[in-house]
Amino acid sequence: MRVCVYHIGIRYPHPTSPYFFSSTRYTEITPTRRHELSLFFHHPPPHPTPHSINPIHIPKDTSQPPHITMSALHPLIGAIISIALQFLVFLFVLVATPISQIESVFGPGCFTFFGFKSHCSSLSVDTTGTAAFGCAQRRNNMNGGAVFAIISLFTTLAALVLAVMLLLRIPCMVPFALLFAGLSVFTILISWACVAGAFTIKMCGDRWSNFAMKYGPGFGLMVTAWCLQIANVVVLSIISFG
Structure with a gap:
């Protein structure tokens, strides 16, 4: 029995299936590929969290004139x-x-x-x-x-x-x-x-x-x-x- 999944946004084949679905044909899975897919399904990459997303650095507005301090007495x-x-x-x-x-x-x-x-x-x-x-x-x-x-x-x-x-x-x-x-x-x-x-x-x-x-x-x-x-x-x- 062949189990089909798709690429990004589409399902991937189950790791135990000897075939995976390409855009044009079924392809037999090699042992190395089978191991990679097994790692992917059993240990999926973590979803990004708000703390893991790099903040956007907004440059300071340097168009304003610098603050000028004057001495108390000339x-x-x-x-x-x-x-x-x-x-x-x-x-x-x-x-x-x-x-x-x-x-x-x-x-x-x-x-x-x-x-x-x-x-x-x-x-x-x-x-x-x-x-x-x-x-x-x-x-x-x-x-x-x-x-x-x-x-x-x-x-x-x-x-x-x-x-x-x-x-x-x-x-x-x-x-x-x-x-x-x-x-x-x-x-x-x-x-x-x-x-x-x-x-x-x-x-x-x-x-x-x-x-x-x-x-x-x-x-x-x-x-x-x-x-x-x-x-x-x-x-x-x-x-x-x-």
Whole structure:
């Protein structure tokens, strides 16, 4: 008995049949062909699954313009703001260093970083050292403030020069300007903190704040310079990392 099946879309012969149907005639099946057909019918190829089908890759639309990100602050505008702030900081520190830090509420006398003036309007101090400040502890505080005020003059001047060089659009100058500006924040802070300590902490058996004393204009300028320098550091940071 011959069993006929057909090719693709048509039936194939049963593997046990010695013949298969060709498009024109019956043909005897060889042992090799019989084995191939047996494998086909007993182990048919798996049907494709949704996971086995390769997904269609749709190319991205490159016709759209790329997303453009802008810095929070234009470097040129930031440089101009930094120069203005740094100039004010340097000017305030320069003016504040020699003038009154602590002064009398009623009398004309005042204390500077370097000693006591019987008249604050005079250019020279009348008394220096321990004789001026009453004891070594208070003297050391005021002398420490003087040292850091002088250091602040150099650091703020260097920061100002570097800020001016930013107008030349030299990228390597920004980190150095930020470095000196950040250093000035700490030196100015220590300078006015020494004065605040001498005024509020008990030294020489008493506190200056217990007497008719107040902070002088030099102290106010130092604190203002410190605040402006912090703002300048923020501007330089935006230029560097923004």
